[in-house]
Amino acid sequence: MLDRIRFVLVATSHPGNIGACARAMKNMGLSDLALVAPARFPDPEASARAAGAEDLLAAARVHATLADAVADRAFVVATSARRRSLDWPTLTPRLLGERIAALPADARIAVVFGPERIGLSNEELALAGACVEIPAAPEYSSLNLGAAVAVLAYECRIAASARADGLVDAAPPVDADASPAATHAELESYYARLEPALARSGFLDPANPRHLMRRIRRLYARAAPDRDELNILQGMLNALTQHGEPSEPSTPAGAPERR
């Protein structure tokens, strides 16, 4: 289970924090570290703070965007920023571990950490199917990045042990005939066709498309469709856009109208 979990650090300012995160991950048996546009990396400070976990730094992939870093993931969880314009389903760290443990054995997971101080943007949050919030004292809730990684890595390890010990409801065994979970990139290619179709239909205001697309992304990220289901969504979109404009904006596309 731990091999399927990637920790993604977005726009980290201090290379020492990257090293501390690598160490905390390795302590808990995690090894997949990805960096999105780090301010300084590689850096001697990162290596020094990594102590015995330099191997994670050496293997870390650096990406230009968060979407790239999670493209092959089926379940993306964001550590919560304080300000949000939408309510994401929010997990405690413990529930996150339990949720991951209950996923099918082939589901690949990303846990995403925003930049120090400012956290993830709403655009970045929109890539996630859920948020996780580490409980903290309201008077002083700004955790050091390494401390946040330490707590979530610890809960992942606890959940993995519980699963190994049979203490968690085992995820259903992977059926060879079952459709694999759709990846983030596959969903994005659907949205890339959905958005202009919605704009053409008048349902989406091209001057301000982002709020609606965020809600849609969030809905599907939460639902975590498999590839067959995504094919159905794409097929519906094709059918509706080829056979004339979709119905009125206020009517869900494809829903039978009641008269």
Add this chain to the structure above:
Amino acid sequence: MLDRIRFVLVATSHPGNIGACARAMKNMGLSDLALVAPARFPDPEASARAAGAEDLLAAARVHATLADAVADRAFVVATSARRRSLDWPTLTPRLLGERIAALPADARIAVVFGPERIGLSNEELALAGACVEIPAAPEYSSLNLGAAVAVLAYECRIAASARADGLVDAAPPVDADASPAATHAELESYYARLEPALARSGFLDPANPRHLMRRIRRLYARAAPDRDELNILQGMLNALTQHGEPSEPSTPAGAPERR
């Protein structure tokens, strides 16, 4: 509950770690930090890493010995070193939180962290009633001090919330007539009289007294006697040492002999 928990850092080498620990404590609502013989403190690096938790550093008391730092505590828990000559009762971080939440509302607690790399000595471990061990990957189990503090502070907060929400069996209400828990210092004053008495009796080898005293300390630390019970122990010791030497080494002092 969080107000009654002191975190004690023993012989910390790097002042930056002290700052990181203060921050992680304050994030979780803990405020009582004690330092035993830190290598460098106060230090600008500690203040920098503390970020918004400099108040904990300013209020931190510096002690010469661990015994001083825990003298007023009723329940002392040590983070485990790897090598130990005795088996301490070992808790997981989660069980530690639950154990603390179940203590009487007036019990004062210390959680003790050893020096980076080497951990606590057996003499220091002997002051503790229990050990806590953070689960880690066997290949790389050396946690950064700040990460260890973050995980245990987090579990303390979770347990405090569960207690506040009534999810933990509430500790029995403090009975005004009940005897308070004996403090560490009160137990030590008992051991200070017990050890020479045992040496005089021949039961304890003065050339190598430490192993036996460690076992005895551990027994009572686990039992956590209240003051009345400690008075009984002291009274027994007085009685036995005044009315002639205690009986044969192989017979427990005070136990009636069977004939």
